[in-house]
Amino acid sequence: MGEAKRRKQLGLMPTVHPFEAQLDASGAVTLVRGPDDAGLTQVIVDALKATQSSGPAWASEYRTSLLLSSTQGGTLSTVEDVEAIVVPDLRRITGELALGPQGSNSEQVSIPVEGGAIRLREQRHSFDGQRWQTLAAPRSPQQVMSALQNNAAFNLQGELIGQFAAEHWQAGRIDIEPDPPEELLEALEEVAREWHGETEELWAEIHRDRMEADDAPVPIVRRSGFELRHPAPLQNPLGGVFAIRSGVEFIPVMESDTYSLDGETWTSYADPDAEVDGSHLPPELASIFDMATVGVTVYADGRVEFEDDVPAEHRERIETELREATGAGTADEWAEWTAQMLTETYGDELNVPEGQSLPVPVAVRLDLPEDALQDPDPLSQTFMESEVTFDGQQWRDLFDDVPPELAPFIGSSAGSEDDSGDRLN
Structure with missing residues (x-):
């Protein structure tokens, strides 16, 4: 305790603000308890609204967790099978807003916010607002694989919204082609930042991981494709979904990813020796512009x-x-x-x-x-x-x-x- 107190006095530990928030099926957030400061309260509410699933995405998340926890009997094959599982309207999430230096804790879900991060500790659900339950985590990878193999409904996909390419400059600018639905533009830009790295360190680290070379030169611009879909009935852990934002699944189209060291010459991550089309678009998107x-x-x-x-x-x-x-x-x-x-x-x-x-x-x-x-x-x-x-x-x-x-x-x-x-x- 003495060492922890000393580190806190030196500003080496974050200031922590515990909270408990309640969400309904639409994603509306109400703090049950939390910091007295209205500004900090708003930071928590905004972060949860932006990152926690709602509507069909929440239904998919709950039903998936139920199946993977093996508390649901039988096997599911069709959309109707999945929709027969009743979904609770209410969730309660406990966590903390940590402002200041962040330590590493791989066991907690962390949401970056300005000046720190929100750490999520526990999620419970309720059908009536009185009795609250927590779904158990899968006991082993074998349990997860068994659920995936026994329930064909994990292979069902949500309706396709479209494919979009995000050209992201390390300096911050992001251009999207073609224009996405207006209500998804901000979410698409946010996902692109997460995919490429939100800091200079992460930008370089993620690129070098893709290149499998610790000394690879760092690009000034990267271009990635994303397939956007409405939520699938179930969330397949092996399905390639990188993020769910604004009730939409974001699936990277990794074979189309390219980068440029100078902003002029582009290189494919998948095939560095391949000639990259001048538009930098994957075939699915390039065809959109090849029209009479x-x-x-x-x-x-x-x-x-x-x-x-x-x-x-x-x-x-x-x-x-x-x-x-x-x-x-x-x-x-x-x-x-x-x-x-x-x-x-x-x-x-x-x-x-x-x-x-x-x-x-x-x-x-x-x-x-x-x-x-x-x-x-x-x-x-x-x-x-x-x-x-x-x-x-x-x-x-x-x-x-x-x-x-x-x-x-x-x-x-x-x-x-x-x-x-x-x-x-």
Whole structure:
């Protein structure tokens, strides 16, 4: 005890705040007991909301634990078999918020938070809010394998949401392709950080583990694919799920992972000698961009010109939708849309001082997927801006450098730093 007290006085041990939290099936968190400080309470609540399963994911977690603890008789083969297991609505989690230096304890689940970590110690469940129970852990690996072999339902998968590639620069920037559902963007970025390493030390350690070389050079950017699925009826420990966030399973597509030491030349983890496609995308994602498109030019005054034939019965609707999406024909709306488009395209490279505005293009060229021309969904969800002109004569490719017309708005730091980490190549 004397040594522990001395280490605490020297600031070598964390300050610990015990807590007990109750969660319902929807994931709502209520602290039963915890720190008096409202800020610390919010840290605990936010961390549990972000990391603990809810809805179908909680049902899957509970049913899986029940089967692996061997307290459930019979064998399960179908979704109906699994759903016959009643799931409790309530959980209580005990743990502690530890602020300051963190020791290593492999027996505890630890959630990193700013300034420390949340350590989870015990989870109990209840059907009525009165009687609380804890499921026993599997006694041995053999017990787990027996449950997996005897219950075919462990092979069932949840519905596919899509595959996405995360390009993660060590400096912090993350770009996702294609655009994920808005409600999953933050979770996808969080999972990418966990997968690649949230600190410089972890970034290097994880990369070198993948390379099986302690002296491997550390990349400045890594690119990984993730398959997102709705929760499976049961969570197969051998199924490859890396994380469950926002009620969605995140499964790394490891064969597509690449890295770059300079931001230009890419190397595959799976096959360092293989030629990596310039888009850095796995075949499943690359095919999304290998599609037939129709070129169209939208002018500030509302004119719409097609470079290819468009079915006559859809032409008027498409023109109307493009005007509505871009604000063409209405000066203020067009200026607002083009400013947003340019800002999103060039990101931190542009610095628009307060009170000033970006120059307004007189026309923008768009690419429309042919398959979308007859689709009832809004075209704004499918078209991609490719070129702009500020004078009606010189066209500027949006995938090249910042147009000279925007030079006065290039940030002071953009011209002096290597911009390879600021934009997609």
